[in-house]
Structure formats: structure tokens, C-alpha cells
Amino acid sequence: MDTIKQLSEGQKRELERHLSIIRRGAVEIIPEDALVKKIATSIVSGKPLRVKLGLDPSAPDIHIGHTVVLQKLRQFQDLGHEVQLIIGDFTGRIGDPTGKSETRKQLNEDDVKRNAATYEKQVYKILDPQRTKFHFNSTWLEKMNFQDVLQLAAKATVARMLERDDFAKRYSNNQPIHIHEFFYPLMQAYDSVSLESDIEIGGTDQTFNILMGRTVQGASSFKDSQVAILMPLLEGLDGNQKMSKSLGNYIGIDETPNEMFGKTMSIPDNLMLKYFELSTSITNEELLKLKQGLKEGHVHPRDAKVQLAKEFVRMYHSEPAAEQAEQHFINVFQKRSLPENIDEMHVRIDLLEEGNISINKLLVTLGFVSSNSDARRSVFQGAVKLNGTKLLDPNERVEINSGDIVQVGKRKFAKIVVG
């Protein structure tokens, strides 16, 4: 490519640096060479690229799954580019004229405004407001008349539309597809025409729609149609399905530090690195180090997960909140296997010697066992815990204080009151 041949050595290194950041985590970039050319041109000219993301006007609560694309936008901003956030208010206002689609509920103007405000508040936890512009697609779409709409419709074919996975499936299953449904991808495509977007980012489920933007821009005699950057869909807490509010397997960025921390600790180990890569801002170098540490065994998965959880709380709340949430989690975790209400049981202070008592004696005193030999058996079975820690020697003398929890088996609990 000519543009690249003209780069100085320094510019070439800069190009490689930009590309390595942009490629991080992306499933596909279509077409890759057009991206390289756009970045190179921007480096030479100093002119920022316009990077577009469409937002669903009906679901304004952002969760970690959504932040995958927002993180990518932030990376673009850090490289000097501009972000275009499109709120599909026009699409939302229309809803589904047949009234049959659950995913296309009709929103009124107040809904749209409220949702937009919610978005704004949330996305600035990740994006740089100086390099972010919100757009409502009603601005251009509501001005279009029938003739404009027909001209837009002429830019795509029926066969191409029926290639979209969901349409293809419904068509072959003889489920009705109403003609207006073809316009959702066309409207999204026209947004890119109207905003002259250089790049559009989305999850892999947006591949068809984003490429339609490329097609429609091309048919509108654009010089360089937009590049699609397709990000993976992040699995939710269950480790299987795409994170989504309706499935309940999500971590919302507006959740409290404790909820956020706790939910993060529940994700499966095998997803941890994916979460780090896609939804945090740790550098590529840190990411590599972490990956190696886990692989070689000198980083414990549980510690890495604590790091991830703290990272999220730090990003969406603050550093002190992250520390507090960790502490809270430890407390909660230690008590996790305990029932809600544990009976208090008195241990007479004269049974203690310097605050200590043998385990045998403690268990007999509490009435949890019928004899020393019964106590011994329980300990050897691993059934006896003090404050969550298993006790292994029936003759050991342990220190007890008021508030300590003694457990035998799965059912017997006592909260000690000394005195």
C-alpha cells in the first residue's frame, strides 16, 4: 500500500504499536488491510478516525459484557481517535409495528431521554468525554421521506438480507419475516453513511449489520467504507451463555462494590484471562505476565481473580472501595458455609486454662458429642471446625473467645459465649 511505503521508520513502529492495541481481543477485523491503511493515514495526517458504536436504546444498564466494546473504544481514544456513540432513538420510537417482537418494544420520548442520560453517566466511567460524541439517529432518519427510504432500500438485495443468521433460520422454518425488519440493519448502515464513520465496533453478533454499513456506504460513493472490528461476546458468570441482564449472569457496572467483587469471584477460572483481556485496561504486557504466571503456577487462580475483582471495583468505584470490597468478601466468604442464625452457647470460663480448652472437652461441654471417644471420632472424620478451619487433633488445646463458631458435621453449630 502506498500510504505505508511513505511512512518513516518511526511512523512504522507507531503503526505497529497502534495495531497491536487495536487487535487485542478482536475476533475479526474486516477488512484488515483497510484498517491498516486508515490507521497509517491518520498517523501521517494527524487526523483522528471516527469510531462508531451503536447503543440499544431500550437497555441502558451497562454490564461488564457491554464494556468489551467500550474498552476497545477507549483504546482508540487513547490513540487519539474520536468516538461516535449512536443512540437508536428512532428505531426505539418505532419499536415493532407488528407488535410481535419482544426485543423491539416501542419506547416513548421520555424513555429514550431517560435511557440516554443513563448511558451518558455510565459510559464516562470508561470513555474520555473529550473524545466522545453522542448522536441520536432520529436526527437524520426522521428527515427521510419515502423516496429517500427507497433509495436506501435499493442498496441491498433480498438474498443478501436472507443470509443473516436469524432471517435465514426463520425463512427456512416458514416463520414470518415482516418487510420492515429488513430496515433495522439498513438504518444502522445509514447511520454510518450519515456520520461518515471510519470504523464500527460491535460484538460478533453484529457482523452482518456492520458489514451492511460497509455495503451501504460503498453504494453511497464513499471513498473508504468503514472497517468492522468484531469483538467476542463475553460469557457471563455461568461461564456458558453470553452475559446478559435477562439471564441474570451479569456484573453491572452500577452495582455496589461488594456485589461486583462477589460476582467476579464467582466466574469460572477458565474465563479469567478473557475477562482481563477484554474488560480491563491492564496493558498487553501485564496481561502476558499474568498469563505466564498462571500457566507456570506461581500465580494462584484465586489471587488472580481477586485482582480482577479489585480491578473492576477500582474502575467503576475507587481504589479504597476495592480494598473494602476485598475485606468484605473475605469476611463473607469465611461465613459463607454457616447458617443464618446460630445459637449462642455458653462455655463457663472456669473450664478454660489461659483461655484454652482441649477440643475433646469443648465438644463434650457443648453437648455436640456424647463422649470423648465420640469426639475423637468426629475430629478424625474431619467433621469439626473452629471458625471455618478444620481441627485435626482431638487432644489439641485451642484458644476460644466469645463469637467463635464451632461446627460439627453439617448441622451442629454453636456461637461461643465465654463466661
Place this chain on the structure above:
Amino acid sequence: MDTIKQLSEGQKRELERHLSIIRRGAVEIIPEDALVKKIATSIVSGKPLRVKLGLDPSAPDIHIGHTVVLQKLRQFQDLGHEVQLIIGDFTGRIGDPTGKSETRKQLNEDDVKRNAATYEKQVYKILDPQRTKFHFNSTWLEKMNFQDVLQLAAKATVARMLERDDFAKRYSNNQPIHIHEFFYPLMQAYDSVSLESDIEIGGTDQTFNILMGRTVQGASSFKDSQVAILMPLLEGLDGNQKMSKSLGNYIGIDETPNEMFGKTMSIPDNLMLKYFELSTSITNEELLKLKQGLKEGHVHPRDAKVQLAKEFVRMYHSEPAAEQAEQHFINVFQKRSLPENIDEMHVRIDLLEEGNISINKLLVTLGFVSSNSDARRSVFQGAVKLNGTKLLDPNERVEINSGDIVQVGKRKFAKIVVG
């Protein structure tokens, strides 16, 4: 049906009379019972029905093929109903945004106006201006915004559209169908919504589009969706293909009496009754009589065709013009097989006996044969004609006058000058 039960005996007879006129020539009426109900209601209420016909804004020259639907409209007018003629100027102005369709050329406003004026002049040769209203579909279509268009598009499904013959064929042959093409039937359908049409008339090639009007009216909560009355496509002069200007097999209603007469005389005999039924205003009784006459052989096909030709000239010109055209045709027909310029040849008057001369002698005199036996041979071969009539007996004496044409074989002609 309740409406029909409520009719008086007189009204029932009136209903039957109306229906027999409306059914004449129609291939299909969909649905038949809705038509019966609409006619019955109109008879009771005295309220005329609104009968719609869409006109192609790009082809304003009306030929006999087009008059099939116009005759049907005229029958409705004679029964007291109102005609709505829609000029698809909006559709015409858009043309085909892909620029690929020959049948969807883009028209400018002047084209549309000129074509509309042409239509108006022509259709009033058939329709009653008092009961005819012209509409331009731009009136309502150009007011529609994107949201309105989507609401219209939601009223039909992709699968249904792909049932239309031409779409089905193209889809299965992997030929592109651009999405805007789905809107031509939808716009035509919306015209029926906008005009609250009771009935739409068209050729059988319009079946899909007219039924789409029914669907869209129904989805727009119309009480009684329009009824489709589908007329046959009239074959052109070649007797095979649909009459059309581009094929050249048409009789234009603006053609001169002589052209009209001559072209009509050239249609195949087997189409004659179809032409009478569909494109003239002779009554059902006259039609039946003609049919029987032809069948039983006491009406010669050629005479019936002359009647048809005169009927057309009478309808689109005048009674005297019809007489003149017939005369002209006879003259032309008699001279049809003759070359443009025929040499005059003198026959001395003293060779005639009471104006007569034997054929042998005539041919020798003119120098067309070398001998009596040569003359005899030519006659027996059927090569000799006087004024287009074959002469069969070489010894026959025939009367000749100045101006008569004598022909031997394909090449030898003489115009006689006696004296």
C-alpha cells in the same frame, strides 16, 4: 348473506343483472362473495362503489389491450359507480434507484404531466368524465416519512412477496431482487388504503399486486377490503403475445381510422369473439347472437371482422369514419398484391367485341405470352389474374376497361388503356 336476504325481488333481479355485466369476460373475481355483498349494499343504499384502476405513468399511449379494463370500468359507471384512476406519478418519479430496470425509467415532472394529459384525452373516449376522478399517488405517498413507510412494510412478509411470480423466479435463479422493489406492490396497495377503494380492476398479471391491496387494507382495519376483478390479457395482432407497444402487435386508440381498420382485419379469426367481448361495448345479447352465427356458419368470419373493425373506428373516431375506413380497406386490399408502379399498356378498341375480348387474345396482344398455347398454359397454371381475380378458362371472353390490371405470374403487370 344478510344483505342479500333483505333485498326485494326487484332488487334481486337488479343484482343479478349487475353481476352478469360485471362478470363478463373476467377471469377471476376475488373474493366473489364480497363482490356480491358490495353490489347488493350499493343497490340498497344507492351509494356508488369506488372502482380503482392504476395507470402506468410511463406509457401513456392506450391501445386496444388497455381498453379491456377501461371497458370494465365503463360498465361499472353505467351501473352508477365511480371510477378512480391512479396515475403512479410518485412511482414514476422514483424510477428504479439502481438504474438497472428498463421498465422503471425515471420520469421528470414534465414527463408525468404530459403523460397524464395524454391519458385524460384518451380515456374519455371510453369513460364517462362525470364519474371519473384522476388521482396522483404522489399526493399521499410523498407525505409519508420513514416511520410511515416502516408501518406499511410491516403489513407484508418477505415470504409472501417472494411468492410473486417474477420475484420467485429471480430469487430461485439467484438474480438480485433489491429491497426497494418490494415497495412497488406496497405502494399500489397503499393507494387503495388512501382512496378507500371498493374494487380494483387489472389484468391477470396484476393479481398479486391487487391482492396485496386487499391485505394492506385489511391490516389497516378496513371494514371491507377491496375486491379484485381480474381481466384477461388480450393477445395482439400476432395472436400469441399480449398486446403491447414494444412488440408492435397493437392497435392504438389514437391511430387513424384506416390504420385501425386494417390492423383489426389482420387479427386471427379465433380471437375475434374475445376482442368483441373484452374491448367493445356490444351487449351480452349481441355477443351471444354473433357467437351463434359464427358457430352455425351463417355469419362469415370475415364479415364479423369487418364489423369489429368498424366498431373500433366508430368508438374512437366516428360512424362516417368507420364507413370510409371500410371502403379504403377494400380498395387497398384489392390492390394489395400489386406493385407500386404498373406500366400502362394500350389495347386497341377494335380488338374488343362489345367491350369483351378472349383471354388468349388479350395476353398475346399485351405481349405477355408468345402464342395461344403459351397463353393457355399460363391460364391453366393459375398464373393469370384480372383485377386480382384468377382467370381459369383461356377461351373465356372478359370485359375490360381502362384502369383494369392484368397480371401473369409474379412479375408481369399491365394497366389497361383502351383506345
